[in-house]
Amino acid sequence: MNGDPFCYKSSVSFHFDERLMGSIQILVFCLLCFASSTYGYDPLDPNGNITIKWDVMHDDQNTQVVRVSIFNFQLFRHVEQPGWKLTWNWTGDEVIWDMTGAETTEQGNCSAFKSKQLPHCCDRQPVIVDLLPGAPFNKQVANCCKGGVLSSMTQNPSKYGASFQMTIGSFNASVNGTTGEALTGFPQNFSIGLPGYTCGEPLQVPPSKFIEDRGRRRTQALDTWNITCSYSQFRATPTPTCCVSLSAFYNDTIIPCPKCSCACQGQPTAKCINPGELPPVLQLHHNEEPQPVVRCTPHMCPIRIHWHVMLSYKQYWRVKLTITNLNFVKNYTDWNLVVLHPNLKKVTRVFSFNYKPINQYGALNDTGIFYGIEYYNDMLLQSGKTGNVQTELLLEKDTGWKFSFGEGWAFPRKISFNGEECVIPQPDYYPTLPNSGPFTAIALPLSLIVLIAFLAKRRNSNGVEEWDMPTLMMLLLAISLFMSKKGAQGRYLCSSTVVEPHELAEMLSNRYPGLLIPKKFNKSEDELFYDFNTSKLQALGFTFKSIPEVFTDCIPSLVEQGHLSLSPPPSSAESSN
Known part of the structure; x- marks a missing residue:
């Protein structure tokens, strides 16, 4: 076949009359008028957000002690390095005298103060970052010092929050030595400093309560405000960051990622390296996200996910899932993959990955999250021979649905990597079933059954024989390929x-x-x-x-x-x- 196999041209055209075009323009205008620029919506995580909690712990006219907490109430989207950067605008003449658990990136102009101790920050718009792990003990507070990284609620519920404490005071009162000027204003224009997030207005809520003395005593803040920040992938990046390729055992064709899924070769902003070339030496900044430098491919995506339908048994079917990092300048720590497929409610076994279902709509259990095992494969390394992680899924055939490999039913409906939705090939290009008729089970000779039983059994630590499922599945796959x-x-x-x-x-x-x-x-x-x-x-x-x-x-x-x-x-x- 001549031409580029990855390029397809559509021959479908649409014709609108003037009345229909006018109705469309009115509809678009109404949607733009009523659309909110603050809030985003993800159907797989409809209630997900990052909440900033502002607790006033002490107030004595000229100074306040404030505890600020940041909670990532998202099921699968986490905050990676370089981490969050919290900012706001003071509405009065406030300065930050002291801060523990975090620090401002700039001290600002504090020349008006003639005292021996200068404020921690005099900027009208301070930028606060988390302390790094291993910070001095006298600068720490509870739940601090993670370098700005926040886990998702599903992966690690103990690391989805961060806190710091600060003492704020009045600039005029401190400079002039006056008293009685209470801090009555509240900061505005909050930002979390992460791409795609937009924060709303502060909302006063009932005061937060804190547990002390092992739960025997409860204290509470004087006042509490919440600021909610929502995510929008459209605001985060103009182009996708991952794509999906597909294959199946019943068809020799491998469906690649759609061409130009993330970028096109030759674009000024698309940097890629051909196979065999050495990646350039780059100077990376510790507080900025590096621009991707990917391997030259037709899709130009930093991350590629491959879904391969491996085998079909009488009551089960098997899928191999591979995540490949094609980015030369980034390791993905605590990565996760969210998959939408109707048969995920019948997951029997997941090898070498952690798996949890995501139930957001009651009994409709068709979405799950995959993530790495700590200290084993929870870091997806940069592009190279070790820049991939893979797993195999064993799923029971769902009797409630009409199970079939036809019409692309075995392939996922939606996949997202680290919360970013990936580009999936169009269903018209999915691997199709051959015309040779239905699949039949393979009848194995007795000698092969004895060999499988010998190789696939082992003794556990208690001396009891048990089946080694990975070895058993590997032997069955090899035998089935041989007998074909x-x-x-x-x-x-x-x-x-x-x-x-x-x-x-x-x-x-x-x-x-x-x-x-x-x-x-x-x-x-x-x-x-x-x-x-x-x-x-x-x-x-x-x-x-x-x-x-x-x-x-x-x-x-x-x-x-x-x-x-x-x-x-x-x-x-x-x-x-």
Whole structure:
């Protein structure tokens, strides 16, 4: 097929008459008039927001002691480094005399003060940042010093809040030495300093209460205000930041991310690095989010999620989920992935990821959040061989729905990474079922069943035999692939190695010049890799060959059996042409 396989042109056109166009203009005008510029809405987290709580703990005419708390009441969207930056505008002549648990980025002009101790900040619009972990003990307060990072409520409920305390006073009273000027105003124009967030007006609420002495005593603030900040992805970034590719065991076609999902190659703001090139040396600022430098791909996204329908059993089906980081300048700490699919209420097992359902609409359990295991894969490293994390899902076939692999039912309806919705291919391009009829279960010989039982059983710490599900699933997959080639004979061995398509193609081309090895991988994107993982079988005492040794026996055997034709290598004259 000629042309760019990732580019599609629509032949659909629309025609409007003048009356219909006028009605559309009126509707758009009404939507713009009634739309709020403050609040955002996410149907997967309709009540999510960041709340700033302002508690007045002490007030004595000229000074106030205020405790400020920031709570991330969002189910899956968290605050990453460099963290929050809280700002507001003073409405009076206030200054910040002292602050613990946080600090202002600028002290401001305090030259009017002639005392030995200057205020912590004299700016009319202070910018407050969280202290870093390991701050001096005398500068800490409870729930502080996380570098501005806030976890989501689902991933880590103990780290979704931050607090600091400050003493504020009157500028004129402090300079002139007068008394009796009470602080009656309240700050305005709050901002959390994060892309996509807009804060509303302060709202006075019932005073906060605090527990002391192990719950035996309760105290409360003098006054409390809440400021609610909502998120909008449209305000956060003009373009998406992730995309989804799809594949299935019943179709050889891999549906790539839509072209230009996040950017297009050649755009001035799109920086990318071709395979084989070294990334440039960049000077990154510790308090600013670095601009993405991604691998050159047709979609140009920093994050790619691949959803692969692996197998179908009698009562279950299996999915492999891979998240690949194509960004050379960023590691994603405490990443998460939210998936919308109607069969998620029947999740039986999730390997190597944490999983929690998100139930926002009663019994409708079709959304779940995946995130890494702490100290194992909770950090998605920058682009490279280790820049990916993957899991497998085992789902029970939902009898309440008409289960089918047809019409793209097995693919997700919506996916978001770190709270940002990803671009998914159009349903018209989903892998389709073959015309060969329904799938049938594979009948295994008795000898294979005995081998599976031997390899897939182990003894736990209590000495009781139990099934090793990952090994069992891996063996069943290998046997099913072997038996699908009914004419093939012999032993097929693997190597416990991770290899990219470019490396595999180069090795095969050098060793077997007669094989027609593709140089470019248009249907399967360059960043995919083949994982020949036999670590669990190696632990049982099996020895495996290297990848070149595997093909030493495999290629001639397939040629001899007639499954592969080996053309003679081109002559020197042909090569020169």
